[in-house]
Amino acid sequence: MSGFIDLHGVSHRYGGIQAGPEGVLAVEDLTISVGRGEFAAVVGPSGCGKSTLMKLVTGLQFPYAGSVTVGGEKVSQPVKIAGMAFQAPTLLPWRTTLENLLLPLEIVQPHRSELRRKKSEYVARAEKLLASVGLGGFGAKYPWQLSGGMQQRTSLCRALIHEPQLLMLDEPFGALDAFTREELWCVIRDLHAARKITIVLVTHDLREAVFLADRVFVMSSRPGRILVERKIDIPRPRDLEVTFTKEFQDIVHDLRGHIVQARQ
Amino acid sequence: MTRANMLIRLAPWLFTIGLFVIWEGAVRIFQIPEFFLPPPTAVAKAFYEYWPAIYRNSLITLEATLVGFALAVGFGLALGLVIGWSRTIYAGIYPLMIGFNAIPKVAVVPILVLWFGIGFVPAVLTAFLISFFPIVVNVATGLATIEPELEDVLKALGASKLDIMRKVGIPRSLPYFFGSLKIAITLAFVGTVISESIASNYGIGNLMLQAQAQFQVPLIFAGLVALAVEGIVMYWLMAILETRMTGWAQRSGFAQN
Numbered sequence A: 001m002s003g004f005i006d007l008h009g010v011s012h013r014y015g016g017i018q019a020g021p022e023g024v025l026a027v028e029d030l031t032i033s034v035g036r037g038e039f040a041a042v043v044g045p046s047g048c049g050k051s052t053l054m055k056l057v058t059g060l061q062f063p064y065a066g067s068v069t070v071g072g073e074k075v076s077q078p079v080k081i082a083g084m085a086f087q088a089p090t091l092l093p094w095r096t097t098l099e100n101l102l103l104p105l106e107i108v109q110p111h112r113s114e115l116r117r118k119k120s121e122y123v124a125r126a127e128k129l130l131a132s133v134g135l136g137g138f139g140a141k142y143p144w145q146l147s148g149g150m151q152q153r154t155s156l157c158r159a160l161i162h163e164p165q166l167l168m169l170d171e172p173f174g175a176l177d178a179f180t181r182e183e184l185w186c187v188i189r190d191l192h193a194a195r196k197i198t199i200v201l202v203t204h205d206l207r208e209a210v211f212l213a214d215r216v217f218v219m220s221s222r223p224g225r226i227l228v229e230r231k232i233d234i235p236r237p238r239d240l241e242v243t244f245t246k247e248f249q250d251i252v253h254d255l256r257g258h259i260v261q262a263r264q
Numbered sequence B: 001m002t003r004a005n006m007l008i009r010l011a012p013w014l015f016t017i018g019l020f021v022i023w024e025g026a027v028r029i030f031q032i033p034e035f036f037l038p039p040p041t042a043v044a045k046a047f048y049e050y051w052p053a054i055y056r057n058s059l060i061t062l063e064a065t066l067v068g069f070a071l072a073v074g075f076g077l078a079l080g081l082v083i084g085w086s087r088t089i090y091a092g093i094y095p096l097m098i099g100f101n102a103i104p105k106v107a108v109v110p111i112l113v114l115w116f117g118i119g120f121v122p123a124v125l126t127a128f129l130i131s132f133f134p135i136v137v138n139v140a141t142g143l144a145t146i147e148p149e150l151e152d153v154l155k156a157l158g159a160s161k162l163d164i165m166r167k168v169g170i171p172r173s174l175p176y177f178f179g180s181l182k183i184a185i186t187l188a189f190v191g192t193v194i195s196e197s198i199a200s201n202y203g204i205g206n207l208m209l210q211a212q213a214q215f216q217v218p219l220i221f222a223g224l225v226a227l228a229v230e231g232i233v234m235y236w237l238m239a240i241l242e243t244r245m246t247g248w249a250q251r252s253g254f255a256q257n
């Protein structure tokens, strides 16, 4: 009980507790702990409460039972330190890629009050970040001038620009083709290695989970609980080649077995 | 410019001219009496003969319409923002607004006359009442349809509701707002003319009413044409404004479903 993220015995019902059986019991007695700087992946059947878990951690939803703490503090409002990215890139079409990246800096303190003074510094930071995901020189383009994969990279950059301690990724690569997806795995892997941030990744792709994560959590079908927790001991830095080794595939196979069970 | 493009450019004029030609032809072939349906040539003649009156009254109608429209823009924008801001206010006001919008504005004019007398004021207010609804609805829609995921991203950064409105809500409701102006301006004309033809001594509505009383049917139609021209010009101005202000929405295919 001393992780960066701690959920203990958490139950959450949409529609509020007073909704009773009419509400949707999304997660029940969920306990999970993720250490500082750790990369955790959460897998589970569709509708089992993975996105709900993300919302509970970031303070976008509050449980009726159990406790949620992040960075040692009980979560009672949106956490303010998290970067989030989803399956849909949700960029603002009236802003250029660069302006989209600057959006978090217009909100998060202390950047917010320093934005005007340090504008050029922030722009340089954004451009550097874009370059690091292979989007150097695309800052002036509008989101709808970018491909789906490029938009997703921008969305990732937006989640990182304010250098959050916590990165929450909810199926960020779900809508991408296999090659782009693997490229972005490497982007995330390198970001994690370089910045030591805590990352929680929700995914349907077991290979993705095993390749990226230090630990993989398998959730049961709704109401979601953690069924299995599996440490991935493959040494870092991991190369894409590792996904073709027997060791890797055994882990994936094993996890698949748990999911199949979870769905029943 | 390619041939196809040229044709598209010319199409509005060709179709308009075609309409008048068919109209003229039909009146002549079927020998429709002028007091029933005057041919375009007779309408044009009336236009020419009564030009000073048509011109003066058109300006009066236009003025009332624009003042009513301006009120509708201000009020509609404000109410739309308030409704989009708070679910409670939305829930409370929406049924009222729908009920209000369902009332035929013809029925409201006598009340306005009771309060303000006949003439300019009821015309302005009728134009206002009939045209603010689409503006409110569109602005509120733009605010209410923010992607929940984007809202989550911003909230997890500690964004306040005001932040979300300023950074996302208002910019994204602008295309809806400017889109609604085209509808609102044409409705505003309808409102003005309704009021003028019931309770005014001026304006195109009144001109048409008088022409009707004196059986000057070509003049009635001339009034209609004057209104149509004003409506088209204002619509077109609003469309240009829309493209100018929110070109990004059209280029990105935003909200075009």
Ligand SMILES: Nc1ncnc2c1ncn2[C@@H]1O[C@H](COP(=O)(O)OP(=O)(O)OP(=O)(O)O)[C@@H](O)[C@H]1O
Pocket: A014, A015, A024, A025, A026, A045, A046, A047, A048, A049, A050, A051, A052, A053, A222
């Ligand atoms: N805002 C909401 N209101 C009511 N019920 C909701 C809401 N969001 C989710 N639910 C319900 O809670 C349950 C868990 O949803 P959640 O989105 O957490 O699942 P998930 O594991 O992320 O699914 P997927 O893998 O398909 O994304 C679902 O049954 C869903 O219907």
Ligand SMILES: [Mg+2]
Pocket: A050, A051, A052, A170
């Ligand atoms: Mg989900």
